[in-house]
Amino acid sequence: MICLIFVLGTVGVLFIYSAFSTEHSAFLENPMVVKQIIFILIGIIMIAVFSHIDYSLYRRMAVFVYLFSILLLLGTAYVFPTVKGRWIRIGFLSVQPSEFAKIAFIIYISNLFRNYFMDRSKGYIINLTLFILKTGLVTLIPFYLVFSQPDLGTAMVFPGIWLVLMIFLGTGQRLIGGLLLFLLSSAGGMFLRIAVEGSISGIWGNIFLGSGLWTVLLFVFASILLTMFLFLLMRFLTGSTLSVLTVWIMFILFFSGIYISGAVVSVIKPYQKNRIRTFIDPYSDIRGSGWNVIQSKISIGSGGFSGKGLTKGTQNRLNFLPERHTDFIFSLISEEWGFRGSLFVLLLQGIILFFISMTALRATDVYGFYLSLSILLVLLFHTFMNVGMNMGILPVTGIPLPFVSYGGSFFISGSILIGINLNVHSQGATIKSVGAYWK
């Protein structure tokens, strides 16, 4: 595992060097390279250290860690001098508290889920809604604090973990399904609103996209109509047993999601709106916010099978590729190492993810399970969002590629997560005993 991280880190260093090869010709003259090498060493030490700390220990201090991270985030927002609102300076180092908050959040929310699960399996009756509200609040606080930094990409990690853990709660499918429907429809509504913004106007625009009484009435009326239609259709065609109420609630949730999305659209920042718009159509603003996506796709595509060679990418050297040592490093790798190299990096990431998911399966207690599941989710989320954004299939959010992108805080926090996961793994069941579940 350490080897994998080390290899990924080395690839990262190579391409950070490549990204600045026009300015610093010698490898070790580049301060970025030197810094990243130091981060890798620290990261590996962190893996070693955290893999030897019993993860059960975290359960006891979970609340305190979580509260401390929230305080840190609050401090970032209101007290400490910061860089771009994300980093706080400690001496010559700048640290990203949101990375620490991720670890703290994982430790804490895993504990909450574990407690709920244990209580339920012991037979206690616990109000599910209350639990959802409680964990939702726990999620919302760091989400809001990070979101207002502003760092939407990192902020999205918190609700992401929360939602997926919910699915693995093992109960309340209907409620959680409704919640998911609501959230998905609001997300979809947001996209839709941004996509059609400006193209529909006048009375119909006001009714469909507005937030007034007419819109509410329209949605309620539409939901009733659609419910009756769908209910009758299902009754006669499939003999479904779903009640009218369930279907109607589904639609209400659906439409209220779309309705709420209007509020979301009015809250998010114009540059974020722009990112979504350019994700829908990058060519709507070639010179502006679509530029990154287009250039990133060109970089990846032009690499071909074998690439242009390290430090020889034209998109890299002539500055067409933006943020190429951090968020768009995958494009850089694709351009210079081609399909071979980028597939290699993807495979390494895949192996790490696979290893973590195996750890989740092998965990001998519920806390270990939730812990490694959350770790998996964090890394999966990062890898997927980053690579997806590089290839233009997901909107641009400032999310780094784990263990490859330049950046100390994320490398070290990722290493800590891996370390924790290794500890869960070392205490887990043998492969054989897992094999029973692995048919």
Place this chain on the structure above:
Amino acid sequence: MVYFPSEQEPGLESLRSHAKIIPYLAFFGVLLLSVQLFYLQIIERDKYYALSTKNLIHREKVKARRGKILDRNGKLIAGNRMGYNLYVASGLSKKERLKAITSLCSLGIKWDARKYKTNRSNLVKRYLEYPLYLELTINSEKYPYIYVEEIPLRDYYYKEIFYHPVGYVSLISPEYLKSKKYANYDDNDYIGKSGLEKKYEGLLKGTDGLRILLKDTYGKKMVLSSGNLGSESLYKKLHAGEREPKDGKDIILTLDILLQQFIYEEIKDISASVMVMDVSTGELLSYISSPSVDPNIFLQGIAIEVWEKIRSDARHPLLDKGIENFNPASTFKPFTAYCALMEDLTEERSIKPCRGVMKFYNIKKHCWKRRGHGRETLEEAIRDSCNIYFYQLGDLLGINKFKEYADKIHLSRPSGIDLLGEKTPVIPDLKFKFRNKIADGRWYPPETLDVSIGQGFVSLSPVKVLQLYGFFASYGKMLTPHLLKRIGNEEVFFPTVAFEGGQEQIARINKGLEMVTSWGGTGWRARSLKVKISGKTGTMQSKRITEYFKKLSPDQNEIPYKERDNPWFASFAPAGSPRFAAVVFMEHQGSGAYLPAILTKKIWERMKEMGYFD
């Protein structure tokens, strides 16, 4: 150290059975990304590769240098200098445009920002003054978003002197650019509009090259090199697409700057055409049509008042008189003599002595000398330019003979001078009026009389007259007067047609022409002690001479400009073994015996000083 019992916690199994899906999720996630990666990098690779190349390439035309024009001694007549065009950069936002306007204002340059185009650079001003150019290049950071580009411009060092033979260039007009013929031109290109610049446009233009520059994301341009590109193979591929410009060929003219300058200074205020030709080769040492204009003014677009002044000038500065047709007047008489000698009519007994006036076909025809010349030989008749004598020769010959001999010695064809727009000479025959639908179409014998002294329907351009005198001077060679001596180092040959026979007859005519400049000859003013000159005066009438007018015999200066006579003087020197021929034609300057004769003398003496007769 284990806090919890190592046996499994209750309910964990159900969680695990849920969680079996997780590794698949991770696997599918990576697979999905790989598929997209494969699609981008393998299937659509060429498309994106082309896009990435397009990103960084900036094609730039490298202008070929227009060929220089040199005189026969290698002195520069037309060369190139640098011009500076001012541009506003492309792709500017509104704020940046405002900054550009501010910096333009601080330079005192007006610009209509509404015409701004984002996708290409915007020309603000051509021909920037040199101080402004210096200011802009030295303090470039003071003037953001505007830049200067250098373009080669034509420069005519001798201004008016070479306007007619060399011509001028000007910016190619947009209508030209639309046609396929001018595909290799762009809107910054100059094109020859007249004279040799137009005639030899193909030689002078050259072929533009193509340079590839690298540009980065900010539009900053860099030299194409493997170092900047980071890849040797891509560099080679791009470098192969570059083309070196092929400069236009330099052309060396037959003209002599010093002679040209000398003659032009003499006649710059009067409407005239002067040419000097080498009678062994046909090279024109001098070719002047005056008054002239400075060809440099056409380069930058001409001011309306200057244009109006040129256009309303009665002396027609833009007209190249050297290739326009005029009545050759008495300079045509040697040709009449030539025809008569060839027909052996000069010794006819019917030729009567000149009494000042003679009746032909019941029309009184006058000699220019009222008292008459008496009985004369051919040579004497040429010397005295006796009209009556040549009327009689013309009458004996008949109009068709003129045409016949003109055709024979190629007098009725254009001279073949390498200028565009030469007029075809007019030598009438019996059918001439019929063909051209003049009057009733019938040729009347008295009209032959006018032709025989070079008036009436005959008309030749000065270059054609020069050629005719070259014919006499070279004893029967029809030379092609030309201006182009060499293209680069390549000699250029123009055809010379030598005619067998008639040499004795030409010798007799030359004898007469030699006597013209003797004491008592009509061209005595051209007589020079330094050079023996053969020549012939001529006076083309602008207005029909009426009896009343003749009696009045007013001073030329009192007649309105337009009605004054047009004088000629055609000559060659040295007499006996001629080496050069010259023709002087002036518009509205009185008799050919005055100004042209004096100018001719000056020219020959000047040429003697310059060592042309050594």
